[in-house]
Amino acid sequence: MADQHELRDKGLRLTPQRELVLAAVRELGHATPEEVAEKVRQTHPGINLSTVYRNLETLENVGLVQHTHLGHGGATYHAAEELTHLHLVCGVCGSVGDAPIEVAANFVNSLADDYGFKTDVTHFAVYGTCSTCFKPESK
Amino acid sequence: MADQHELRDKGLRLTPQRELVLAAVRELGHATPEEVAEKVRQTHPGINLSTVYRNLETLENVGLVQHTHLGHGGATYHAAEELTHLHLVCGVCGSVGDAPIEVAANFVNSLADDYGFKTDVTHFAVYGTCSTCFKPESK
DNA sequence: GCCTAATTGCGAGTTACTCGCAGGTGTCAC
DNA sequence: GTGACACCTGCGAGTAACTCGCAATTAGGC
Numbered sequence A, B: 001m002a003d004q005h006e007l008r009d010k011g012l013r014l015t016p017q018r019e020l021v022l023a024a025v026r027e028l029g030h031a032t033p034e035e036v037a038e039k040v041r042q043t044h045p046g047i048n049l050s051t052v053y054r055n056l057e058t059l060e061n062v063g064l065v066q067h068t069h070l071g072h073g074g075a076t077y078h079a080a081e082e083l084t085h086l087h088l089v090c091g092v093c094g095s096v097g098d099a100p101i102e103v104a105a106n107f108v109n110s111l112a113d114d115y116g117f118k119t120d121v122t123h124f125a126v127y128g129t130c131s132t133c134f135k136p137e138s139k
Numbered sequence C: 001g002c003c004t005a006a007t008t009g010c011g012a013g014t015t016a017c018t019c020g021c022a023g024g025t026g027t028c029a030c
Numbered sequence D: 001g002t003g004a005c006a007c008c009t010g011c012g013a014g015t016a017a018c019t020c021g022c023a024a025t026t027a028g029g030c
Helices: A001-010 A016-028 A033-041 A049-062 A101-115 B003-006 B016-028 B033-039 B050-061 B103-113
Strands: A067-068 A074-077 A085-088 A096-100 A126-129 B063-069 B076-080 B085-090 B096-101 B124-127
Touching: A001 A016, A001 B085, A016 A033, A016 A049, A016 A074, A033 A049, A033 A074, A049 A067, A085 A101, A085 B050, A085 B076, A096 A101, A096 B103, A101 B096, A101 B103, B016 B076, B033 B050, B033 B076, B050 B063, B085 B103, B096 B103
Parallel strands: A085 A126, B085 B124
Antiparallel strands: A067 A074, A085 A096, B063 B076, B085 B096
16 A cells, blocks of 8 residues: 555645545445445444545545546545446436446547547446336336 | 426426526526526516425426536536537536537447447536646646 | 644534425316 | 316425534654
């Protein structure tokens, strides 16, 4: 773990709470702040929700985690090194699927060429209907 | 306006408040529930925020308006007939640009072919950095 | 070990909605 | 035009998800 390095470089400290928040994000894959808090409480019951929110923000500034909007409204956090796929959110069943970012390569390039817009495909989910829900349920 | 038709078909009524909410959405283009409420209050000051929220939801069920996630968390509403473009949200300056849905056609097709996922590109914004913010500001 | 600034926990405050209820009012039937 | 009913509205209370200020604590450099 060279996480300390990332933090210290910015004059930040590596506290037990911060380590636990980062570990929780890494372990959970996708997680809302509340889920992270719950996970952290398993090993450090006294941790405050504010602390979780603040650490998530701090870790994001440092670049160790990133947030994504999967729907509803709240943000979902990921470890930065996991962000190699985009999210397919099904509006019917609510499931979240993954797809490699390469699928969007052409799309990203068109946007860059035609609009000068540099897209971060992983930040927002891709909304639609998954194969399971789209197939006419017989009837 | 055949809006009445859409509503009555589902046993719903066309009240003045409902009409105003729909008119406000059409006039504003993109609007948050609060912006809609403010707009409606210009001609009908007594309208309640709950009423705006409920009507937005009702109109969405009927298919006259749709909501999109442009960022932050809250939803933004559009008249259904206006949803012919996708939104390019700049993470730096916060501006919202438009691009025709055709740009995403290939992307949507790949997702459909490879994952059976039927994408609704307009539901979530496309996040990134706009041309203005991306160009190194001289300096 | 000491000192300073970054952090934490806590409680209060804010924002954006959501809900239940009682009275009001479009619509349809006649 | 009149009546009746179910849909709507306004209102106030309630909730979820954060955010903030502050005093006490503690990581890290020396």
